[in-house]
Amino acid sequence: MRTHLCGELRLENVGQTVTLAGWVNRRREHGEHLAFVDVRDHSGITQAVVDNDVDVRSEYVVRITGTVVARTPETVKTNLATGEIELHDCSIEVLSAAEPPPFPLDERADDVDEMVRLKHRYLDLRRERMQRNLRVRSTVNSTIRNAMSGQGFVEVETPMLMPSTPEGAREFLVPSRQRPGNFYALPQSPQLYKQLLMVGGLDRYFQIARCLRDEDLRADRQYEFMQLDMEMSFVDVDDVLAAVEISVLDAAEAVTGVRPEAVPRISWHEAMETYGSDKPDLRFGMELVELTPVFSETGFNAFSSAEAIKGIKVEGGAADYGRNKLDGLTDEAKSFGAKGMVWLKVQGDGTFDSPVAKFISESETAALIETFSAVDGDLLLLIADDWMTTCEVLGELRNRVGRPPVSEGPYKYVWVVDFPLFVGVDSATGRPKPGHHAFCHPHTDDLDKLESDPMAVRAWAYDLVLNGWELGSGSIRIHEPDLQRRVFEILGIDEEEANRRFGFFLEPFKYGAPPHGGFAYGIDRLSAILAGEESIREVIAFPKPQSGLDPLTGAPGEVDESQLAELGIRLLPPAT
RNA sequence: GGUCCCGUAGUGCAGUCUGGAGUGCACGCCGCCCUGUCAAGGCGGAGGUCGCGAGUUCAAAUCUCGUCGGGACCGCCA
Numbered sequence: 066m067r068t069h070l071c072g073e074l075r076l077e078n079v080g081q082t083v084t085l086a087g088w089v090n091r092r093r094e095h096g097e098h099l100a101f102v103d104v105r106d107h108s109g110i111t112q113a114v115v116d117n118d119v120d121v122r123s124e125y126v127v128r129i130t131g132t133v134v135a136r137t138p139e140t141v142k143t144n145l146a147t148g149e150i151e152l153h154d155c156s157i158e159v160l161s162a163a164e165p166p167p168f169p170l171d172e173r174a175d176d177v178d179e180m181v182r183l184k185h186r187y188l189d190l191r192r193e194r195m196q197r198n199l200r201v202r203s204t205v206n207s208t209i210r211n212a213m214s215g216q217g218f219v220e221v222e223t224p225m226l227m228p229s230t231p232e233g234a235r236e237f238l239v240p241s242r243q244r245p246g247n248f249y250a251l252p253q254s255p256q257l258y259k260q261l262l263m264v265g266g267l268d269r270y271f272q273i274a275r276c277l278r279d280e281d282l283r284a285d286r287q288y289e290f291m292q293l294d295m296e297m298s299f300v301d302v303d304d305v306l307a308a309v310e311i312s313v314l315d316a317a318e319a320v321t322g323v324r325p326e327a328v329p330r331i332s333w334h335e336a337m338e339t340y341g342s343d344k345p346d347l348r349f350g351m352e353l354v355e356l357t358p359v360f361s362e363t364g365f366n367a368f369s370s371a372e373a374i375k376g377i378k379v380e381g382g383a384a385d386y387g388r389n390k391l392d393g394l395t396d397e398a399k400s401f402g403a404k405g406m407v408w409l410k411v412q413g414d415g416t417f418d419s420p421v422a423k424f425i426s427e428s429e430t431a432a433l434i435e436t437f438s439a440v441d442g443d444l445l446l447l448i449a450d451d452w453m454t455t456c457e458v459l460g461e462l463r464n465r466v467g468r469p470p471v472s473e474g475p476y477k478y479v480w481v482v483d484f485p486l487f488v489g490v491d492s493a494t495g496r497p498k499p500g501h502h503a504f505c506h507p508h509t510d511d512l513d514k515l516e517s518d519p520m521a522v523r524a525w526a527y528d529l530v531l532n533g534w535e536l537g538s539g540s541i542r543i544h545e546p547d548l549q550r551r552v553f554e555i556l557g558i559d560e561e562e563a564n565r566r567f568g569f570f571l572e573p574f575k576y577g578a579p580p581h582g583g584f585a586y587g588i589d590r591l592s593a594i595l596a597g598e599e600s601i602r603e604v605i606a607f608p609k610p611q612s613g614l615d616p617l618t619g620a621p622g623e624v625d626e627s628q629l630a631e632l633g634i635r636l637l638p639p640a641t
Numbered sequence: 642g643g644u645c646c647c648g649u650a651g652u653g654c655a656g657u658c659u660g661g662a663g664u665g666c667a668c669g670c671c672g673c674c675c676u677g678u679c680a681a682g683g684c685g686g687a688g689g690u691c692g693c694g695a696g697u698u699c700a701a702a703u704c705u706c707g708u709c710g711g712g713a714c715c716g717c718c719a
Contacts, residue, residue, distance in 0.1 A: 091679075099676040112679065123669090140677060148679090165670055168652050171680075173668080176653060180711055233719040253719090280718045400644080400715065502719045611712065 072109020074133055076149050084130040085111055089121050104129055107196050113152040124163035131155035183616045186607055198604045201320050202592040206273060208319040209293050212312035218271040223258035225251055234278035245633025251277040257570050259296040260542055263581040264573045271295040282611045284600040285590055296583030302525050306480055309584045320595040328478040336481050341460020346533030347477040351377050351467045353459050359432045365424040371449035377463050378437045382444030383410035403458040407447040411439045471532050472597040479530045486524040496557035501526045503556060506541040519555050529586055531594055537586025544578040
């Protein structure tokens, strides 16, 4: 049907008779017998010089046969790959006529209401940006597949219909026709199956897996998303990180042409201390500064009883942050759990401009400026609270004040390791809550503290972070039934409950489970960042908006009574 | 479940604070002109439930309340 793509022709093709097929990107008329038609496909655009008696308009699908001719020097278009040639003596065949598109199919559509783009996604996809993004994603997919296969991982598909395991995210349920009143759940992740594959001796498993979670949507969250899911046997933390790292760096290199440096590691505790986040963005500094000793003798009530006092320095920020902005930051700090936020503007005479300046002694003022290496015009933001709150709130403030958009380079990967095994206390049971999940292996150095000081126990659990986005997480799993029982005990899960909730999962471990661990990371997120996008919707062909309603197909929709009857489902009247 | 922002022609906007006739701009669309343009140019034209519904008012795109839709974020996402 065609001899070349629309972006292929160059000077060396001059003289050839070629046939292109694609969409009319634009037509420019010049009188009765001359018009220029730009024909476009995914590869690019070629200009055809045609007789103006042919009626072709924007987005008509055409096939053009013509002779490749070198453009005269004054008509060469340098910003077009095919700008040195054009087609002459053209014959045009209209393959499909087209109505004018509802929005421009060039970069101007970047400003169009996303809902309009999604309603006509098939048109949006014709744009260079979307073509590039979906191809970036395809490159990511094929690269990580090769990376895993090349390391001896076996690709295994796990079921989409599985039992409901309501421990984690809210699930999508699927009613069973053959057993009315019973439900499958769509997988939040292949977690259970991949561990069973290890018991099954697959040794190294991976899957480019679709996962589904019925939780509210965000720029980095969809109901459905793709993960590189992997699990390996007879390994420790280093082995898992190394295997994952190869795939991620391969993908980045394949897309950008540059292989990132080896991914640094930081412990969870250090990440919280230094960046106030378990997904630190290492592209900028503004590290948290420890101030507790500075205020050890303080008479300032807000600080005297605090477990931890820390702060960040916004260099030269005093001028940028007026009262309104500071009040906004204070409100944000409170919304993240702080009791308040202290701001101090450093002045040239070594004093502070601040509502609370009078509560801070001269020696404390001097010590603060010394500790921060602060100079005239700097803005200091201080939080005093329990250690966790202080770190987390400052981490949020640090991001608000200093963080560039996620897609802006450079790419800064980081492993966050040694997560705590337990985080917080279940308000219902009074027991510790698992930080990752109940099957996460405690750090063997901390096993003796499991019962005596559980909150201090580290886990063999780790996250991969890129530019402040959590790409994924994983852990070494518990393969020893005795250790699993100890962890369940701390969680307040007795044997009867464990068997009821996890029986089908625990039973296999009685038959010889290898030590194993794994990881999973989000392909949508990785693709978005590598494509330079702020939202994963831009690297998904047919995403859903925040409401979860599909503007293109109208899903979800009502179904026939007969379908419901077959499933044994009767609808309640709509809630009012 | 919550906070904040947005909704005016096919698209992007101005107009809204301070009420006075759908007042307007750009792109696109339709027609005519145009033989070297390339986001072509010139002339002309069509195109509006100011998201929807109440309320206040002599008068509402504009003020108030409600509602629907969209976005960012918090909660949530083991």
